[in-house]
Amino acid sequence: MSRTKRVLIISGSVLTVLSLLVGGAFLWLWTGADVNTVGKEPFGNELAIPPLAESRVEKDGTRVFDLRMQLGQKEFKDGRKTSTWGFNGDYLGPTLRAERGEKVRVRVRNGLDEPSTVHWHGMHLPAEMDGGPHQMVAAGASWSPHWTVDQPAATLWYHPHPHGATEKHVQRGLAGMFILDDPASDRLALPGRYGIDDLPLIVQDVTFDGTEFDHGHGMMQNAGFLGERTMVNGTLNPYREVADERVRLRLLNASTARTYTFGFSDDRAFDLVGTDGGLLERPAALERVQLSPGERAEIVVTMRPGERTVLRSYPQDNYGDAWQERFNGGDDSFDVLQLRAADRLRPSPETPDELGTLEVPDGTEAVKARHFDLKRSGINGRAMAMDRVDEIVTRGTTETWTVRNTNGMPHNFHVHDVQFRVLEVNGEAPPAALRGPKDTVFVPNGTTMKLAMRFDGPADPDTPYMYHCHLLYHEDQGMMGQFVVVEKGQQAGRPSEHQH
Ligand code: C2O
Ligand code: CU
Ligand code: CU
Secondary structure (H helix, E strand, O other), rough: OOHHHHHHHHHHHHHHHHHHHHHHHHHHHHHHHEOOOOOOOOOEEEEOOOOOOOOEEOOOOOOEEEEEEEEEEEEEEOEEEEEEEEOOOOOOOOEEEEEEEOEEEEEEEEOOOOOOOEEOOOOOOOOOOOOOOOOOEEOOOOOOOOOEEOOEEEEEEOOOOOOOOOHHHHHHHEEEEEEEHHHHHOOOOOOOEEEEEEEEEEEEEEEEOOOOOOOOOOOOOOOOOOOOOOEOOOOEEEEEEEEOOOOEEEHHHHHHOOOOOEEEOOOOEEEEEEEEEEEEEEEEOOOEEEEOOOOEEEEEEEOOOOOOOEEEEEEOOOOHHHHHHHHOOOOEEEOOOOOOOOEEEEOOOOOOOOOOOOOOOOOOOOEEEEEEEEEOOEEEOOOOOOOOOEEEEEEEEEEEEEEEOHHHHOOEEEEEOOOOEEEEEEEEOOOHOOOOOOOOOEEOOEEEEEEEEEOOOOOOOOOHHHEEEEOHHHOOOOEEEEEEEEOOOOOOOOOOOOOO
């Protein structure tokens, strides 16, 4: 055998062995990458319900809440404590509740040892009260935003928003619900007894490393942190007994990167009655509802005496290519919560056919069209800068915002201060689940969405509101922009580059 032949044979077999090794390693990664907890949850823990926040009403009618961000320890698993952060407690926070027209003030105290903020996600309020990255609260300091509730009944939420660290602050446990009521929806025959037939469900994914949270991002993951199991209201393996024929579930995806497609284990239909910013015009009978991070849905489910059913999250059918599906959570399934119906159920009225009229604009009065190209590296080709105003909006006008994702990975889009109407998805009328007031939408790769919103002010040229991808890792990395609302003809100010 010639020397060249020998060299060829040897290098050939080395190459074969190497490619087998690489292929094997990839196969091993591939098959191990999807997460599935279906049938594996023992449902041994009763679902915790976040307490309603105490409040007091001052002489001028202002409802005042106290929220303290604090370090804590919580026993998620028997006898084992995990370090956590929470509002007024060890993990998550109480549910704030206020009526339309009410003046509210929240006295926020930062008891952490680092600066943070509290943002009122979905709330229409002055920019200075928004709790975005320009309203930092130093460790040990307080902040007392106040505003008048001026929007329909809805399931909103609150969470920190320090630029570059939001994922971390939310993951440690800083999140809570903010429920708004109004007289019109109070009159509807919808289940409404908090914690009884009206259940807040804060869904998060989590991974434990021993007793502590493991927040590591996987090697192949570009979505951010994806946990290997879910919990609801901070309860692992949760079940809930219900004693009413119909139950309203207020679903909040408070996960930092994970998108869920919720449905029931027996594929029963449920009524979708509300989206992020309030009730739909009429209920939609659905078997699945998809929620990306930050989105909410209110559903009414009908129970039969003595039965059990499981709220489950199914694989995503619009998540992008096989790579995204496999390594970024699209293929994953979770058993989220077991509902156990009592042997005798209190009868509930039928879900009403009409729920009200939408207050979000239909776009016909829009005076301006803007376009947003979503890329992980930044929106419209630039990463977030604290001292740059990206968009200037005139108070009292309606606009259309067209959002496009061709980035090859899932993103979503959230706008502060407003609720919007989805006018079009890839040129078509939106599906039922996107026909209510929204402040956050899932924008899968290859999707263009046209949204309509109205900016009712007040004007503040110096203090921006945010728009961003609510996959918090993307947001932290700069997938965020700033807009100010100004009076007609007014110039934008120059926001500070510092988080002050
Ligand atoms: Cu839920 Cu800008 O945030
Ligand atoms: Cu927000
Ligand atoms: Cu994103």
